Amino acid sequence: MGANISSLELLYADLGGASKRVVEMSKVVIKKTALDIERNAKAIVPVDTGNLKNSIGHSDMRMLSSEHLQVDIGPTANYGQYVEFGTSVQAPQAFMGPSLDRFSGQFEQAMAQLGAEALGG
Template identity: 30%
Template sequence: MASALRGLRRAVARLREIPDRVNQARGDALREWAADLEKTAKDLAPVRKGALRDSIQARVNEGSGKAWVEIKPGKTREYAYYVEKGTSKMEDQPFMGPAAQIHRRTGERAMRRAGRRRLGRW
């Protein structure tokens, strides 16, 4: 009887850990996805002096469960728009859109991997 109670207590304790482990897995997946997207955007960005490439940054808000890649505020942000969309004097050289398209599904895979790591055998 005592061993059954001990096993039940252990099972309840493990069940209480699930929400924390799921949140940790979500945070891991968001960071992984954002880092991959940032790297791809930097690889695809046209480089003259490197300011545009260096201004690309990944951001993660684990509280809201959101991750994104952006251009740091400043003059480079406006320039990035013109590079991405083109102007009447310059052809478009998209880099953020294609990077997002490449990583459209990688967030799901990152979540599966993080879930296995955090919720696998514990």
Template identity: 35%
Template sequence: MAAIWVDGVLEFAPIEAQLRTAGKRIGAKGAAVVRRSTEEGASVARRLAAVDTGFMRSSVTTSFTGDGRSGAMEGEYGPEAHYAKFVEHGTSRMAPRPFVGPSLDAVAPGFIAACEAIGDPFD
């Protein structure tokens, strides 16, 4: 998140205060959107994963960096099974059985809508 400073012009003082407050509010809402979307994406990936022993499905994990209130936040999910990339993309002897890509496709519209719903910092 960028710091916003407006010095020297009294007319901008209310706007400066509003932007500082909104930045924290938007950061917290944004963090919630990232966390919820990441968890949802992992859940969809687990449902779509091909199952033989169940290891690949159970290896889909999530991780987060940052908290969104004092800076950026990132969410990541995916399988830790070493062979998952071959299942996702296929090989010369096996057709692809994608599950991570389709999970992103399923979650993206909701993520975009939630980001848009955070809206204008002056609301």
């Protein structure tokens, strides 16, 4: 019986260590993806004065809970949504959506790989 408890304790310690590594590696993946999306959006955004392009950025990463990390990516210019989605008199000129689409597959693949590594496979 004592051996089983020790084995469970070792497994718990290993999982805790793996969990911490996965969280840290997840932060790297999230940060890289945010930078990639930001860079791509700046490359494809329509430019008139440059204000919208210069306002595209990302927030600092924050932990919403022990399992949820968040970073916001997008423009701070108040008219960014009108360029992205259009208006009744202007067609949409999407720059954030296509940028997100371009990197979402890579992000999902990297996160799936982290999950598989955490589970030992």
